[in-house]
Ligand SMILES: O=C(O)C1=C[C@@H](OP(=O)(O)O)[C@@H](O)[C@H](O)C1
């Protein structure tokens with residue numbers, strides 16, 4: 076275990092930075108590049124632990140993937156170019172890798188076993204196993220096929236119409252990746268719109284998915300063609316730096332080249348409602364994905380009500396939003412966020428317990444949390460724990476901006492799951 080000490084009380088945040096590539100887009104780029112025909116070049120690929128696991132797995136499935144300077148080059152041989160792996164496929168800490176790969180492999184004519192770390196082996200896989208079984212897939216797992224290790228005996232599937240009970244891009248994407256390989260029409264309906272990177276990227280590779288409202292339709296089988304993907308910076312990573320600047324007097328930060336797909340920018344909508352001085356500049360489209368620079372200045376904030384359709388658009392930003400809310404005037408209520416219980420940790424429990432340890436007025440609810448902000452009152456430093464959850468680790472590191480004493484974060488090594496270089500970048504703007 077690595078413990079890291081963060082000490083930044085009131086150190087203003089200044090400068091112009093870039094954050095590493097978007098994790099969701101990087102996973103999809105390497106998956107789709109691997110099943111496309113011809114060469115795919117990926118610039119800005121996130122070299123974080125999660126995406127490196129996906130890349131390694133595609134190599135185990137027989138795909139040639141090489142680093143060329145800052146780029147990844149994939150020599151795709153089409154979907155039939157994948158071959159049975161000689162060993163188990165290890166997704167590490169990545170739910171996205173596990174769930175998208177179950178979908179992709181369920182229609183491949185070979186046997187694979189997917190494993191991960193202790194956290195992954197506790198996270199629900201039935202949400203993808205059930206719809207894929209409806210498509211005819213042969214998938215087994217621990218605990219009545221709910222948990223990993225998961226075994227996939229790939230075979231020919233048939234299209235389905237599926238009403239997903241959760242707004243999950245991982246569920247939607249697993250079904251679309253199976254549907255892409257399946258004769259006929261596959262339809263997924265979700266309660267609220269989740270991130271749509273899979274749909275956009277299938278189109279960037281020359282394929283077709285249509286979306287009307289919350290209904291996504293794919294007609295298979297489809298062939299994809301290699302392309303050039305430029306991965307923008309990850310807004311979920313940028314959020315930690317936006318938070319640091321917002322809560323620290325005198326701060327002014329520019330974050331260049333961040334993905335601002337509307338299915339991901341719930342954090343910006345809520346921050347603006349809280350009174351934050353956050354603006355987008357230089358907006359453009361890259362591979363059908365909106366990209367922008369983000370300019371943020373220290374702001375006096377007020378509490379907000381956060382729930383409903385915005386939740387899937389900011390699900391990974393709730394830990395850092397909770398910290399921001401401790402520094403805002405009044406009450407912040409987060410509801411409809413039960414999905415937090417099945418992330419790398421139960422993020423309702425870990426956020427509330429660790430921020431409370433630092434002196435925040437925060438309590439758990441059934442589907443979220445309530446925070447009574449105490450702007451002007453410093454948090455307490457001391458020893459806190461990420462419990463191996465990268466987003467909790469980074470939230471606690473940023474909390475050191477508002478804590479008088481140093482903050483020692485246990486299991487800080489988990490930060491590399493999504494944000495290699497986080498500590499160095501933070502030092503560079505303090
Ligand atoms: O599809 C993706 O890339 C992701 C979808 C979200 O999970 P769910 O699909 O479980 O909501 C998100 O929390 C995760 O970090 C990445």
Ligand SMILES: C=C(OP(=O)(O)O)C(=O)O
Nearest residue numbers: 168169170171172391418
């Ligand atoms: C939940 C996350 O990722 P995953 O589901 O891919 O493990 C995350 O990055 O916050």
